[in-house]
Amino acid sequence: MRQFLKQALASTVGSLLSLTLFSAISLTLFTAIIGAVIHNVSTTDEAVKVPEKSILTIDLSQSIVDLDPGKTLQEVFAGEATHVTELKSILNAIDTAAKDKRILAIYLDGGGGKQVNSSGFATLKEVRTALERFRASGKKIIAYNIDMDKRDYYLSSVANQIYINPMGSIDINGFRSETMFFKNAFDKYGVGVEVVRVGKYKSFGETWSLDKFSPSARQETQQLLNNLWGDFKTSIGTSRQLTPDAIQKIADERGLLTATQSINNKLVDRTAYSDEVLTELQKISGADEEDHTSYRKISIDDYAEVANQTLKTSSRKIATIYAQGNIVNGEGGNGQIGGDSLARQLRELRLDKDIKAVVLRVNSPGGSALASDIIQREVRLLQKEKPVVVSMGDVAASGGYWISTYSNKIFAESNTITGSIGVIGINFNYQKLANNNGITWDVVKTSKLADSTTIARPRTPQELAISQQMVNDIYDDFLNKVSESRKLPKNKVAEIAQGRVWSGVDAKKIGLVDDIGGLNDAIAYAADVAKLGNDWELEEYPVVEGWEEKLLKKFAGKKEMLSLQSQDPLTNELLKVKAELGILKTFNDPHGVYVRLPFNFKLD
Numbered sequence: 001m002r003q004f005l006k007q008a009l010a011s012t013v014g015s016l017l018s019l020t021l022f023s024a025i026s027l028t029l030f031t032a033i034i035g036a037v038i039h040n041v042s043t044t045d046e047a048v049k050v051p052e053k054s055i056l057t058i059d060l061s062q063s064i065v066d067l068d069p070g071k072t073l074q075e076v077f078a079g080e081a082t083h084v085t086e087l088k089s090i091l092n093a094i095d096t097a098a099k100d101k102r103i104l105a106i107y108l109d110g111g112g113g114k115q116v117n118s119s120g121f122a123t124l125k126e127v128r129t130a131l132e133r134f135r136a137s138g139k140k141i142i143a144y145n146i147d148m149d150k151r152d153y154y155l156s157s158v159a160n161q162i163y164i165n166p167m168g169s170i171d172i173n174g175f176r177s178e179t180m181f182f183k184n185a186f187d188k189y190g191v192g193v194e195v196v197r198v199g200k201y202k203s204f205g206e207t208w209s210l211d212k213f214s215p216s217a218r219q220e221t222q223q224l225l226n227n228l229w230g231d232f233k234t235s236i237g238t239s240r241q242l243t244p245d246a247i248q249k250i251a252d253e254r255g256l257l258t259a260t261q262s263i264n265n266k267l268v269d270r271t272a273y274s275d276e277v278l279t280e281l282q283k284i285s286g287a288d289e290e291d292h293t294s295y296r297k298i299s300i301d302d303y304a305e306v307a308n309q310t311l312k313t314s315s316r317k318i319a320t321i322y323a324q325g326n327i328v329n330g331e332g333g334n335g336q337i338g339g340d341s342l343a344r345q346l347r348e349l350r351l352d353k354d355i356k357a358v359v360l361r362v363n364s365p366g367g368s369a370l371a372s373d374i375i376q377r378e379v380r381l382l383q384k385e386k387p388v389v390v391s392m393g394d395v396a397a398s399g400g401y402w403i404s405t406y407s408n409k410i411f412a413e414s415n416t417i418t419g420s421i422g423v424i425g426i427n428f429n430y431q432k433l434a435n436n437n438g439i440t441w442d443v444v445k446t447s448k449l450a451d452s453t454t455i456a457r458p459r460t461p462q463e464l465a466i467s468q469q470m471v472n473d474i475y476d477d478f479l480n481k482v483s484e485s486r487k488l489p490k491n492k493v494a495e496i497a498q499g500r501v502w503s504g505v506d507a508k509k510i511g512l513v514d515d516i517g518g519l520n521d522a523i524a525y526a527a528d529v530a531k532l533g534n535d536w537e538l539e540e541y542p543v544v545e546g547w548e549e550k551l552l553k554k555f556a557g558k559k560e561m562l563s564l565q566s567q568d569p570l571t572n573e574l575l576k577v578k579a580e581l582g583i584l585k586t587f588n589d590p591h592g593v594y595v596r597l598p599f600n601f602k603l604d
Contacts, residue, residue: 048305053104054296055285056097056303059083060110060145060152064090064119064127066363066393067322067540087123087393088320088540089304091520094130096307098137105284106134107297108156110145111165111274120363120394121228122413122504124154126518128235131158140284144277150175150232153267157236163272163280164259170267172247173255175229177221183211190432192458196468198475199422202499208426220500224417227503231415240266314537318526319349320359320519321541327367327375327399337364339371345541346378350385355539357387357530359522360407366399369423369474373402376481380406387529391522392416392513397501401512402478405485408529411517412504419512421482422499423475425467431457486511 062083097103135141135158143156146165153170156162164170186193186208195205203217213221233244250257250265262268272280278295285296298306323342325335332338349355360379366372382388383406390396390404392412397420404410412418434440434456441456452463459467479497483490488511496502496510507513515521527536 048298048302050100050102050298050303050306051289051296052102053285054102054298055105055107055281056093056103056300057107057109057297058090058300060108060155064123066123066324066361067542085301085304087126088519089308090127090300091130091518092311093300093304093307094127094134096310097303098134098139103139103298103303105140105142105281106131107281108141108143108145108159110143110148110152110156111277119151121151121154121232122392122394122416124151125231125235125413125415126520128155128158129518131155135160142277142281142284144272144274147171154232154236157239157267161270161280162268163270163277164262164268165273166259166271168259168262168271170257170262171255172251172257172267174251175225175232177225179207179213181206181211182208190430190434190436192429192431194427194429194459194464195424196464196471197422197424197499198471199497199499201501202420202422202424205424205426208428224501224503227506228415231503231505242266312534312537314535315354316532316536317352317355317539318357318359318523318530318532318536319352319355319539319541320361320523321345321349322361322363323375323400323403324361324363324393327364327371327403329368329371337367337371337375339368339374341542343374343378346375346382349541350378350382355386356532356536357389357526358382359389359391359519359526360404361391361393361519361522362396362400362404363393364400364403365395365397366402366420368399369402372399375403376406379403383407387526389522389526389529391517391519392418392504393519398422398499402481405482407485409515409522409525410513411515411522411525412507412513413518414503414505414516416504416507416513417501418504418507419496419502420499421478421493421497423471423478425471427459427467429455429458482512 062085064087065084066087068084068086094106097106131141140161141159142161142163143159144163144165145152145156146168148156148164148168148170150171153172183193193205193208195209197205200216201220203214203220206214206217230244233247236242237244237247246265250267254261257265257267259268259271263270278293281295281297288294288296321342323337325332325337327337327339329339331341346358349358379388388407390407390410392400392404392410393416395417396404396412397418401418401421431441441454443451443454443456445451449463449466452459452466479490479493482488482497483493486493492511496512502510502512504513504516508516523538527533530536
């Protein structure tokens with residue numbers, strides 16, 4: 001009895017201590033949340049001031065995205081932050097600055113150190129075009145950098161004056177697309193892969209089933225890269241008064257240029273240290289009143305807040321809804337397009353009488369065929385009641401193209417990646433892997449095909465034929481929908497489909513998109529076709545949750561994926577492998593059928 005009382009007392013004391021500790025932690029977190037909210041409110045209420053005769057400063061290390069997903073909990077508590085700026089904000093800020101007498105110039109600052117900049121070239125093209133409009137207004141653009149990669153130089157080349165550190169360099173060695181292949185690894189460990197597909201160029205499954213590019217995949221990738229590289233050479237060549245052939249010669253013969261070589265090849269204007277660039281900036285704007293070692297400036301993030309205050313307000317709304325990431329069945333998670341969640345948002349916009357037109361901004365390589373069709377259904381219903389205009393970002397391919405078709409007009413940048421009208425089915429089995437480790441399966445079933453979806457064995461010829469027929473039917477449906485929505489003969493669609501990927505400029509030639517242009521062009525067209533004149537207001541969807549809401553959801557049991565980026569080369573390569581294999585997690589189509597870009601396209 002005495003032992004029982006001891007155990008009971010110990011258990012009670014332990015529970016009380018645990019409860020006290022949990023309460024203390026909870027109180028600390030609650031206090032932190034309240035403090036952060038108060039800080040955010042006070043910060044928001046403090047109006048941003050634009051100094052007279054100031055320079056608008058753009059940090060070239062920041063990534064430009066369609067929609068900022070917000071800070072992760074890791075970033076909040078660790079003090080880390082992924083530096084991103086939303087495309088619409090930066091475009092509006094640059095255009096507003098061109099007319100703002102307080103802004104004398106723009107400074108493209110690459111001297112703050114290198115970070116991972118994931119901006120796509122179609123996104124950068126929209127920013128570059130806005131910078132060209134700013135320069136055309138008569139105001140100067142100055143750029144400075146130490147080591148410029150192709151993304152840095154693509155933007156910087158539009159500047160009136162480009163400075164480079166005497167120890168700096170420019171990487172202008174051309175574009176490449178490097179794909180990982182897992183066949184040999186799967187063979188080694190005993191993972192079986194079976195791919196069924198329609199479309200000569202629908203090569204996404206080759207990542208798992210081959211050890212290198214197939215001839216058709218190599219052909220289409222080469223042509224796509226040639227188109228994107230051609231756009232790059234033309235853009236920077238026009239700004240720097242260099243011919244595309246001259247830039248090609250630089251890429252072929254040198255690639256990585258020192259500061260002196262960059263000047264000799266007319267890629268930059270002069271070398272300078274950061275203090276010398278500072279002196280030049282002070283000559284334009286004057287010294288900062290509070291910090292005389294700096295110049296009079298305002299950051300693009302701060303100025304975007306000011307520019308947003310100048311946006312029109314009206315009871316008549318144009319909704320911009322962002323479809324960003326892999327298309328998955330269900331609600332989707334961070335960086336994904338959930339078929340159900342996006343369809344629900346489109347339905348709400350259709351029923352909202354204040355919404356007069358919708359711009360669907362697509363930045364997706366595709367994904368689940370079912371989810372793509374669910375989204376497309378809502379786009380069709382929406383388009384019957386109000387104008388729907390599609391703006392394609394860096395990538396709008398396969399499922400990304402599927403959801404774009406039934407719209408009044410499709411805009412794409414010349415270097416947008418689109419098309420990929422094809423279908424694949426992928427099935428993995430782990431029979432050999434399991435057998436090698438002493439694991440076997442046995443089955444009792446009521447019909448021949450009852451275990452056709454098992455991972456315990458490869459599929460039979462009959463099962464493969466059934467899968468192939470399903471893929472064929474979905475592909476035929478895809479062709480019919482493109483034919484109907486784009487008003488193209490089905491045989492013409494079949495000819496240009498085959499899973500082939502096209503650049504925006506080629507897609508326009510063959511009728512897959514209507515016009516070359518960016519997000520603002522799509523919004524302007526939406527206002528025009530809805531006959532709104534100048535009386536309209538822009539609203540953006542979906543509304544991104546703040547970290548406070550994410551924290552509360554985490555307490556409620558919902559998990560948030562956390563990730564770290566590293567500059568270490570080995571870790572970066574391992575993270576690439578993890579990312580490639582992580583794509584398998586997005587393969588949740590109930591039929592195992594996907595309309596996705598034929599490869600994980602990464603432009604380097």
